Amino acid sequence: MKKKQKINVITLGCSKNLVDSERLMRQLEAGGYELVHDSDDPVARIVVINTCGFIGDAKEESINTILSFAASKEQGDIDHLFVFGCLSERYRDELRSEIPEVDTFFGVTDLEGILKTLNVVERTELLGERYITTPKHYAYLKISEGCSWGCAYCAIPLIRGKYVSVPIEELEAETRYLAAKGVKELIIIAQDTTYYGLDLYGERKLAELIRRLSQIEGIEWIRLHYAYPNQLPQNLIDEIRDNSKVCKYLDIPLQHINTAVLNQMRRGITKEETYDLIKRLREAVPDVALRTTLMVGHPGEDEAAFEELKQLVKDVKFDRMGVFTYSEEEGTYGAKQYEDCISEEVKRQRADELMAIQQKVAKEMNSKRVGETLRVMVDRMESDYYIARTEYDSPEVDQEVLIKKATGDLEIGGFYMVTITHADDFDLYGEPQLPKRLK
Numbered sequence: 381m382k383k384k385q386k387i388n389v390i391t392l393g394c395s396k397n398l399v400d401s402e403r404l405m406r407q408l409e410a411g412g413y414e415l416v417h418d419s420d421d422p423v424a425r426i427v428v429i430n431t432c433g434f435i436g437d438a439k440e441e442s443i444n445t446i447l448s449f450a451a452s453k454e455q456g457d458i459d460h461l462f463v464f465g466c467l468s469e470r471y472r473d474e475l476r477s478e479i480p481e482v483d484t485f486f487g488v489t490d491l492e493g494i495l496k497t498l499n500v501v502e503r504t505e506l507l508g509e510r511y512i513t514t515p516k517h518y519a520y521l522k523i524s525e526g527c528s529w530g531c532a533y534c535a536i537p538l539i540r541g542k543y544v545s546v547p548i549e550e551l552e553a554e555t556r557y558l559a560a561k562g563v564k565e566l567i568i569i570a571q572d573t574t575y576y577g578l579d580l581y582g583e584r585k586l587a588e589l590i591r592r593l594s595q596i597e598g599i600e601w602i603r604l605h606y607a608y609p610n611q612l613p614q615n616l617i618d619e620i621r622d623n624s625k626v627c628k629y630l631d632i633p634l635q636h637i638n639t640a641v642l643n644q645m646r647r648g649i650t651k652e653e654t655y656d657l658i659k660r661l662r663e664a665v666p667d668v669a670l671r672t673t674l675m676v677g678h679p680g681e682d683e684a685a686f687e688e689l690k691q692l693v694k695d696v697k698f699d700r701m702g703v704f705t706y707s708e709e710e711g712t713y714g715a716k717q718y719e720d721c722i723s724e725e726v727k728r729q730r731a732d733e734l735m736a737i738q739q740k741v742a743k744e745m746n747s748k749r750v751g752e753t754l755r756v757m758v759d760r761m762e763s764d765y766y767i768a769r770t771e772y773d774s775p776e777v778d779q780e781v782l783i784k785k786a787t788g789d790l791e792i793g794g795f796y797m798v799t800i801t802h803a804d805d806f807d808l809y810g811e812p813q814l815p816k817r818l819k
Contacts (some may be wrong), residue, residue, distance in 0.1 A: 393432025411500030517793030559598035677727030
């Protein structure tokens, strides 16, 4: 029997890219290839890199990864190197000129082209199926492509086009496939999940979508990422409150709080509207965990505007928070209209200041969890601990609950009630209430 050729698929960037890689890998698997993901496996003679081109740091990581594998090809360690994704879509001609070791560069949607180059016939009956690279108990569900908001700093519409929703029936079928594979936690993603359905049905349909997905057998948690704050639907808030399978968690990237900066960002929302939205969310769902992302150093952010941003972090006490610095992206509205006049040093200082405030907030909030008993899902084992998460935490980006192995024999992917015994700034420690395993 002929040995299968092995392909190493490298995924850079966001979870939306990961879904693209998983769809490609499923087709390649059906085409007779053996797959590894993000591996340094020297036996994989073919490497396919899915790149990110969102901000400067991500572009640099993508280029460095391509160069590393280009060197491997030069040394004879691999035979073929292919590149696709956001960076390749945006800078294909430049990359082709600068890195000739790459066999072919593809765009973000050229699945058929990649498969054809690898002598695989695309099988349309497999659309919606994926080669799952995450732990089998959770997976991402991408509900749309592109974005129609046109934020000043963002290149996504230039790379991936306007917002295109996936029909509800297709998402239901994909979710049933994932559930049959053992997925219990569904993490819904898009550039903006709250816009879902507006282009396809003429109205926002996210609340209806998650209600229908929650009825699929095997799905226990549904988590929402990337909710745009402008015009966030009330029926979505109601669904988070009322649906027991929807995690009391919302990832809502606010970016800033100063109204003038928000206007320059073209976010379509004011400081007052932002505070009102947060109040509305917490009044409706008192135990909701709010994750946000903030941007520092955007053109127009003077010291007074930054002080407002610091005050936001102190006032709101976000459960989870990330910060990144403004990166001018060619072709965007911001690059055409504004001068990127804030130094990288100042941007980094501001980012560090915000995270220092958030560290104190996180420590304070975590300390209040000590003594509580929470439902957790076990993700993996590391050293002497099981690593678990509550419904208030998303994998990879949020904090975890550490449980000593000696306290019991726990199942990866299982749900347990755990009493929190100790808290760090960004992690909790707990003891399971055995033998009461949940599902």
